[in-house]
Amino acid sequence: MGIIRAVNLIFDYIRHDEENNKEETNRALSGVSLDIEEGSFVAILGHNGSGKSTFAKLMNGILMPSDGTVYIADMKTNDEEHLWDVRKTAGMVFQNPDNQIIGNVVEEDVGFGPENMGVPTEEIWERVDRSLEAVGMTAYRLQSPNKLSGGQKQRVAIAGVMAMKPRCIVLDEPTAMLDPNGRAEVIKTIHELNKQEGITVLLITHYMEEVIDADRVVVMDGGQVVMDGTPKEVFSRVNELKKYRLDVPQVTELADELKQAGMDLPDGILTIEELVDELAAKLS
Amino acid sequence: MLRDITLGQYYPIDSVMHRMDPRTKLFGTMVYIVSLFIADSLLVYVAAALFLVAAIRMSKVPVKFMVRGLKSIVVLLLISVSFNLFLTPGTPIFKIGFLQMTWEGVEFAGFMAVRLIFLVLGSTILTLTTTPNHLTDGLEKSLGFLGKVGVPVHEVSMMMSIALRFIPILIEETDKIMKAQMARGADFESGNLIQKAKAMVPLLVPLFISAFRRATDLAMAMEARCYRGGDGRTKMKPLRYETRDRVAYLVCFLYLTVMIGLKIIL
Ligand SMILES: Nc1ncnc2c1ncn2[C@@H]1O[C@H](COP(=O)(O)OP(=O)(O)OP(=O)(O)O)[C@@H](O)[C@H]1O
Numbered sequence: 248m249g250i251i252r253a254v255n256l257i258f259d260y261i262r263h264d265e266e267n268n269k270e271e272t273n274r275a276l277s278g279v280s281l282d283i284e285e286g287s288f289v290a291i292l293g294h295n296g297s298g299k300s301t302f303a304k305l306m307n308g309i310l311m312p313s314d315g316t317v318y319i320a321d322m323k324t325n326d327e328e329h330l331w332d333v334r335k336t337a338g339m340v341f342q343n344p345d346n347q348i349i350g351n352v353v354e355e356d357v358g359f360g361p362e363n364m365g366v367p368t369e370e371i372w373e374r375v376d377r378s379l380e381a382v383g384m385t386a387y388r389l390q391s392p393n394k395l396s397g398g399q400k401q402r403v404a405i406a407g408v409m410a411m412k413p414r415c416i417v418l419d420e421p422t423a424m425l426d427p428n429g430r431a432e433v434i435k436t437i438h439e440l441n442k443q444e445g446i447t448v449l450l451i452t453h454y455m456e457e458v459i460d461a462d463r464v465v466v467m468d469g470g471q472v473v474m475d476g477t478p479k480e481v482f483s484r485v486n487e488l489k490k491y492r493l494d495v496p497q498v499t500e501l502a503d504e505l506k507q508a509g510m511d512l513p514d515g516i517l518t519i520e521e522l523v524d525e526l527a528a529k530l531s
Numbered sequence: 532m533l534r535d536i537t538l539g540q541y542y543p544i545d546s547v548m549h550r551m552d553p554r555t556k557l558f559g560t561m562v563y564i565v566s567l568f569i570a571d572s573l574l575v576y577v578a579a580a581l582f583l584v585a586a587i588r589m590s591k592v593p594v595k596f597m598v599r600g601l602k603s604i605v606v607l608l609l610i611s612v613s614f615n616l617f618l619t620p621g622t623p624i625f626k627i628g629f630l631q632m633t634w635e636g637v638e639f640a641g642f643m644a645v646r647l648i649f650l651v652l653g654s655t656i657l658t659l660t661t662t663p664n665h666l667t668d669g670l671e672k673s674l675g676f677l678g679k680v681g682v683p684v685h686e687v688s689m690m691m692s693i694a695l696r697f698i699p700i701l702i703e704e705t706d707k708i709m710k711a712q713m714a715r716g717a718d719f720e721s722g723n724l725i726q727k728a729k730a731m732v733p734l735l736v737p738l739f740i741s742a743f744r745r746a747t748d749l750a751m752a753m754e755a756r757c758y759r760g761g762d763g764r765t766k767m768k769p770l771r772y773e774t775r776d777r778v779a780y781l782v783c784f785l786y787l788t789v790m791i792g793l794k795i796i797l
């Protein structure tokens with residue numbers, strides 16, 4: 248049994264009119280079940296409006312399921328008494344780096360979570376030191392967040408979550424507003440946390456190249472999980488991915504075209520090196 | 532351009548005054564303001580001036596930064612001085628029409644001006660040597676007792692520090708929207724007051740929408756990081772009094788006693 252378990256998750260956004268009557272319901276998730284193993288790196292893909300953010304917000308009790316259940320480390324997110332433990336266990340990093348940094352100084356922002364949890368002062372400092380070290384932002388600890396680049400801000404936000412010592416981190420398109428350098432920076436940091444600290448990562452993204460190194464890829468469409476497997480498995484189904492309006496990595500697409508043109512290549516080629524090796528073997 | 536605005540007027544160097552607890556500095560400033568209001572003779576003003584000079588020296592902030600703060604009150608100063616000069620009854624010096632200048636007026640206006648200048652300089656020391664964060668912390672802690680009678684002290688101070696964080700971001704955003712609207716032909720500069728005010732609408736609407744969106748995002752991010760108000764919260768940087776603070780309190784009390792003493796004797 249995994250650290251994150253979603254069972255038949257359904258979520259409706261309900262719009263109310265002025266008299267607080269239901270006016271319109273919008274089903275964002277319709278029956279999502281997922282079981283995520285502790286320590287794994289899971290990527291979630293999906294076209295706009297497929298319900299990824301909604302799913303993420305259900306993971307730490309920002310939204311409560313309309314039906315079905317989410318278990319975080321065997322705690323139900325909709326149990327009032329467990330809400331804070333759920334939020335400690337599953338940290339959350341959002342898309343916009345500006346709108347999630349609360350402190351006026353980098354180190355104070357990282358300390359915000361532990362402060363809220365009532366961690367004693369000395370331990371807060373230890374945690375802040377460690378977290379800043381882990382994301383490589385120690386040199387900036389006394390700066391104002393406003394003076395950092397987008398990638399650096401996102402790393403501060405990740406450090407802020409780390410300092411709460413969560414067992415898993417849910418990141419909702421943390422790189423969407425960053426330039427390629429910032430993106431690489433952030434993705435590298437996330438991978439390091441996953442490998443070195445053993446933190447479970449749930450990464451929501453639009454960028455295929457960020458998904459290739461994941462242990463598992465989940466594709467969502469129309470509020471449901473439509474594909475689930477290793478990157479190789481998922482990316483070998485190029486046509487299906489296109490149906491869900493997702494791009495495949497360029498090499499994968501090229502390999503697929505070559506295959507359709509009659510070349511004998513294996514499915515699910517993800518990196519340029521792989522393709523080069525295969526082609527070299529074919530041509531020699 | 533707009534993003535160059537710095538907030539507050541903190542002068543970042545290291546001095547005893549900078550390291551002092553914000554509560555001590557708040558208390559000192561208050562004592563000083565009170566002392567200025569009871570002052571009514573030359574000797575008392577001299578004592579106040581000495582105290583001020585000592586404080587400025589201790590803060591190590593260059594005097595020209597101090598004086599800069601006075602610019603903002605020049606007009607106020609001129610108005611109050613001229614009112615006092617001409618409208619105080621007493622022995623006349625000269626008379627122009629219905630306006631007459633009196634000896635009492637001169638004396639009163641002089642004290643008035645000195646008092647105002649000292650007041651501004653005194654509180655400038657506080658803002659020059661204390662970061663806005665520290666100031667908010669200090670206020671939260673000093674006014675903590677108001678929490679018992681239902682004043683949301685923690686919430687207000689949290690709001691202040693969030694505002695400090697977001698003002699530069701919103702200023703930058705205003706700049707961006709302004710440029711975007713100007714590229715679409717908006718004109719913020721010409722026309723009379725009403726036309727200018729109207730031109731602001733396409734600036735303010737997107738700004739407000741974005742501010743609200745940021746507020747929702749931020750609230751969500753704070754909740755995700757277990758924020759649930761001031762109860763049960765610990766502090767990463769708790770305020771702690773050091774020896775220098777105790778000494779400063781003592782000095783403030785002594786100063787106040789001397790000032791009151793002088794007032795009674797003279
Ligand atoms: N606050 C809301 N109120 C009403 N409907 C919403 C709200 N937020 C999202 N929705 C709807 O729920 C569905 C899923 O939205 P969600 O934000 O989870 O998608 P997403 O996969 O994160 O998309 P994106 O890639 O654009 O971030 C969409 O149809 C969207 O219109």
Ligand SMILES: [Mg+2]
Nearest residue numbers: 299300301419
């Ligand atoms: Mg989203």
